[in-house]
Amino acid sequence: MAKNFSKSNLIDAVANKTGFAKTNVQEMVEALIAEITIQAANGATVNVTGLGRFQQKTRKAREGRNPATGATVQIPESQYLAFKPTKPTKA
Template identity: 35%
Template sequence: MNKSELVDAIAAESGLTKADSERALKGFMGAVQGALKKGDRVSLVGFGSFSVSKRAAREGRNPQTGKTIKIAAKNVVKFKAGSELADKVN
């Protein structure tokens, strides 16, 4: 499902117009991005939680040459599904 399909699904489920659904989705994404940027965790009970984790610097290998390269440390976003979501998928 891509973004436009998700907007269509939100509109169908909620009874909102597609334009309102797209604004709501953009608002949700902006709020989650802002919270994660500050280092906060976003928890949606029954759905799941978004968090930021630090990945340490490490050494890797270039698969073409086999040469060792340095991979910089960075922050990564993680999503852990809630029990209700996991039950519906299974």
């Protein structure tokens, strides 16, 4: 198995297992990713049984340093999409 498994690898694998056309699988995968992103951005927790949980989280504002100059910089609060795998998928 490959170390890096990209979205195109996922599309190919699902197309091979299901017999669906790659273009149809690509549309489904992209729709799935878009819907997870939209729902999480709207504050929902998206649970995919057997895979994990997607949730929008907030990273607090903090102070950092510019590595080139050593100057102190303020890093603003930011949002990110967090993923927590279910127990069966943990390595």
